[in-house]
Amino acid sequence: MPSLAEAGPLIALIAACAFFVSQSHRFLSFQNFSLILQQTIVVAVIAIGQTLVVLTAGIDLSCGMVMAFGSIIMTKFAVVLGIPPVLAILCGIAASTLFGLLNGVLVTRVKLPSFIVTLGTLNIAFALTQLYSNAETVSNLPDAMMFFGNTFRVGPAEVTYGTLLALFMYFAVWFVLKNTVPGRHLYALGNNPEAARLMGLSSQRILLTVYSLSGMIYGIAALLLVSRTGVGDPQAGQTDNLDSITAVVLGGTSLFGGRGSVVGTLLGALIVGVFRNGLTLIGVSSVYQVLITGILVILAVAADKLTHRRG
Template sequence: MTQNISPPTSALDLAAEFLDRRTPVDRLRGLLHRYPVISPAVVLVLAVIVFGSINPRFFAPANLSLVLDQVSVVGTVAVAQTLIILTAGIDLSVGAAMILASMVAAQTAADAGLPAPLALVVGLVVALAAGAINGLLVTRLKLPPFIATLGTFNAFLALSLLYSGGQTVRRTDMPDLMTWTATAIPVGDVRLTVGAIIMLALYAGVAFILGRTAWGRHVYAVGDDAEAARLAGISTSRVLMSVYVAAGAVLAIAAWIQIGRSGAASPNAGADLNLDSITAVVIGGTSLFGGRGVIWGSLLGAIIVGVFRNGLFLAGVDGLYQTLAIGILVIVAVSVDQWIRKVRK
């Protein structure tokens, strides 16, 4: 008697069966896990619609230009912060390192009379050194990134004040190239500053590096599971060191943009950049636990913060409530990240 034997179930059939059993909530969570940029994109669209309906002036080209100009410094610093958070670290010294680089570059040009290109190179060297110090503390002394960068935050800030004597270097004391990033370029009805264009170009470059190079894959691997990455043959210490140095290079660019935007180099500028950059990265969907996130999400996060501040201002909301709204946004973003991380694999 012939017995019908059903063929073995293939892996694709098993996967299809598993997907069919998932609830809509599980599917949504899985989608957000695969594409973390969706969440901030939705928040940004909703914010633009709401604030535009509250005050039509929000859509004025001059106002949109202002928002992007305000975002240019925080957005650039957020690139450096994203690289570090992707490795499951955090950098509390980004603002102080940027200030130190800007003060050294500006005073070298103003007081020492060094040509602007060389002064900017000196600022770059200072920022690279700051990143290297953080990297050494994390990779050689094995200090937790939070503690290491909390210490260097105070050190870099003190060095900025000591080097500058607490004095501001003004636009009139510096060559034009130092403030060139403030130059506005008309794009239709919107006027983009050179600093904003540099920021956008930086995002495009870092997105390519993270998505298309072995170094980028190693950054994600170290952040996802450092021990597994080490067993796979990746030099985790070397990757971490390179990430902190790369972050320093980005901060040098941010310093240049900051000088142009404020028209001066001040040791008191950018005091909130440490927390603002973390806010942008978290709202942008990059996980604080490392290994998950998209660089473009940080840009969206920085724009969301800028849109909320600008929209609430146009709506006549007090500045304290603006800060409260940003704080709530951060809490919601981290809560969503925790929820997404529970996705069934």
């Protein structure tokens, strides 16, 4: 029987959909649901990496700007330097992975709090992005970089290949966390670091792997962003760190570590997407959309705090 933390995000998503169906006849359509997926998918992928970090009782504030840096690297390498698109994409993902590795080294070797480390690397990534791009958008991208923005039809709706990639990533990470030894080790570390140490687990190795893997995931999110927008935008990603944390928290992953699921994170990202889409359809100002999202986050964190205290 699923717990409230596991069933809560699904119940909230169904309730939100039911509400907006009653408020707008345009909400309940295949094309609108396809639009919600397209608008949500980049943050949803970033939230995979954020979930891995939060499961270790950490936080990653740098994720959005690391993604932006990766997107500028891959687009400028392809357009300005003339590097083959596939190699340029790999360079962008590698750059994001190196940022993740830097976060991991500072957390594990220097013993700095993840909040401070990633706040610092957020600013570093932002500055490097602006400097390397000259604060200018990179356009005229090769077709290979646009592949995941292309669509195919599923009945009356259009689905992007990027959506399929994101769903595959969610399935792969869910499988690893739920059915493999490394996944169990990650949960053990987040749940009780001292007990994990007594079990012989290397917290440094696990955290380095988690932060590096998260950086790689942000690089893949950069590719999806480039595919969707058709440009390398140095201004991208500035609020995606908060959006990804929102998705993780609404999905039921505990900020105290050791409890949660990427399935919940996907539901959390969809909840945010549904609210923003639905509120737009019924004519609610974007300011109120941000207000409602903030209230949802506070309620989710409060529920997590109460559950942790009772436990």
